[in-house]
Amino acid sequence: MGVRTATKAVSALALAGALSFGLGGSAFAVTSGPTNLTGKGCPSIYTNSADGGTWIQSLTKKFVAANGLQYGDYKVSFRTSAGTLVNEGTREYRCY
Template identity: 70%
Template sequence: MRIRTAAKAATTLALAGGLALTLGGAAFAATGPTNLTGKGCPSVYNNSASGGTYTQTLTKRFVAANGIAYGDYKVVFHNSAGIVSSAGTREYRCY
């Protein structure tokens, strides 16, 4: 019986964790990091959103074949509890 109870508890926790991740993803999509297009490709940019801070760090600046400059940014989210999580990468046009 104990193994069955433990398995049910683990399943319940996994489902609850999945729901929390889904809700967090929805909040991220609604506010997220700042769109840096047109801001000149700063080396670092911070903005507050979703109950924490997004830090966007320039990882690569390049000029496309059409002559337009772009910047690739690594995005990290710091929540109010101090937990850091990756929010992927973004590309913005530099002008």
Template identity: 65%
Template sequence: MRLRTAAKAASTLAVGSVLALTLTGTALAASGPTSLTGKGCPSSYSNLADGGTYTQTLIKKFVAANGLQYGDYSVVFHNSAGVKSTLPTREYRCY
């Protein structure tokens, strides 16, 4: 009986953890820099979110081995006070 109880507890914990990760991932995806996939790889793009402005600037365009074109973008966030934060580079598919 104890083994079943332990298995149920582990299963409930795993489901709860996945749900928490899903909710967190969804919240993060709703804000931040705009995904430029499918926007033709513009030379720069800005959007307002999270109380500031995200500016993405094209660093390079390249064609992958599969023939699809991609663009790498530097991402900078300026908050409402004008403080600049550089974020990790992002890659988007150009089409």
């Protein structure tokens, strides 16, 4: 096996190990806790499955800072596998 082929194989395995596929066929990163939304364009809502439940991040405010960069504030909640919704506070992420 050549170096290029070996590199592609390692990259494919690393990517497969880092992604899981949800019921709708969409991929989400296997992480613990809510997803870091920095650089994801400030979606109005974002969900990911981790820690035995679903993390829900809802945009509450979008603003431009004095330095000209755009940010979004998110309300973060966690829905347990039993259906209980737990408020996890707020987080701020840079939009781009």
